[in-house]
Each structure stands twice: as structure tokens, then as C-alpha cells.
Amino acid sequence: DVKVTQSSRYLVKRTGEKVFLECVQDMDHENMFWYRQDPGLGLRLIYFSYDVKMKEKGDIPEGYSVSREKKERFSLILESASTNQTSMYLCASRLGTGGYEQYFGPGTRLTVT
């Protein structure tokens, strides 16, 4: 079974702090994704990566950056956290060529105070 793990289930940070959210997958998937989930808005794509050191902006990249130095790990960075970034963050991975299904981690609920 594919396993996608996220470094924290719950996180509380202060406004202006730099925040790192880590995601690790164990199935050698090429593609990895970061979403944020908000009530009534579903999941919105922040950034994705097709391969190591490659990244592309999703629909709502403002205020975020990402890093993918190793195939199994994809990090989401909030350079200066703000209260409007309080949300649930979900990481997903997918096989590259021929892959359709995305496999999701359990999520990190981030609160910025």
C-alpha cells in the first residue's frame, strides 16, 4: 500500500513565523502535490512537482513556496505565516506516466495566531 505521511497532525504558529510542512511518500512516485482544504471550498492546489527539483505553481501559490530535493520528500514553506493561512494542508503523491489516482496523507491542521 502507498503510504503518504505528513510531519505533524496539528501545528500552532504565530503570525510572521516561518513554517515548514513536510511530506514523505514511500512508493517512488514522481508527482507530488500540496493542497489546502477549507470548508465549502474543497481542496485547492498550492504547488505541485513532477520530479526532483521541479516545481510548478498551482491555483493559489501566493504566500507559499516548496522544495523537493529528494524524490520521496516534498516540503511546503510559509515564509511569513499569516492568519489567513490557517487551514488544513494535504499532501498527495501520484505515479508519473500512466498514473491517475492521487494518494493523500492524513493532513496537517495549521493554526496561525
Added chain:
Amino acid sequence: AQSVTQLDSQVPVFEEAPVELRCNYSSSVSVYLFWYVQYPNQGLQLLLKYLSGSTLVESINGFEAEFNKSQTSFHLRKPSVHISDTAEYFCAVSEPAAGNKLTFGGGTRVLVKP
């Protein structure tokens, strides 16, 4: 750009009753369609998908969805729900020609009552 609309944000239903969750999408090209389920305090899991072929697709736990191209819909149904079906359900669409990025609907929260 593609978009997905889930018409009901919440659906309360009694145990053993049928349920239908509606999903409409907007896209002018060929698409793949998905339903994901999120149980409380968990990540999303794929429930079923339509890629091609038969327009009626089924899951292992009794859900089914039908792709209707003319109405651009992919409604999810179950004839008899269980308490364990209480969850949030997300419809999603991807365009193969656009790298298969998923676009999600806003979600439908199903609450099954005894």
C-alpha cells in the same frame, strides 16, 4: 478552466435509506472523473473513478456513479447507507491534455442517522 460544482454542502440521511450526491463539471474537452471520500480526521481516499468505457462505475462498498456527458454530471449514489458512510465526499475532474491536475468540488458532508 475547468470547475466542479457539488450542489449540496450537507446531506442528512437515515440509515438504510438511499443517498445521491450531485456533481456537475464544466469542461469543453475530454475529462477523467473521480469521487474521493474523507472519513473524520483522515486524508482523502479514492472511492471510484471514470476514465473511459462504461459510463456506470462502481466501488467495492456499494457506491456507484454515472458519467453523463451531455449533462456534464457525475452523480454518486448508494441504495442503502450505513452509519459508517458518514464522511465528506469530494467530486474531482482532471483533463488528460492538461497534465491531469485535479480540480475539486466544494465537498458534500453526509451524515447518516440511526
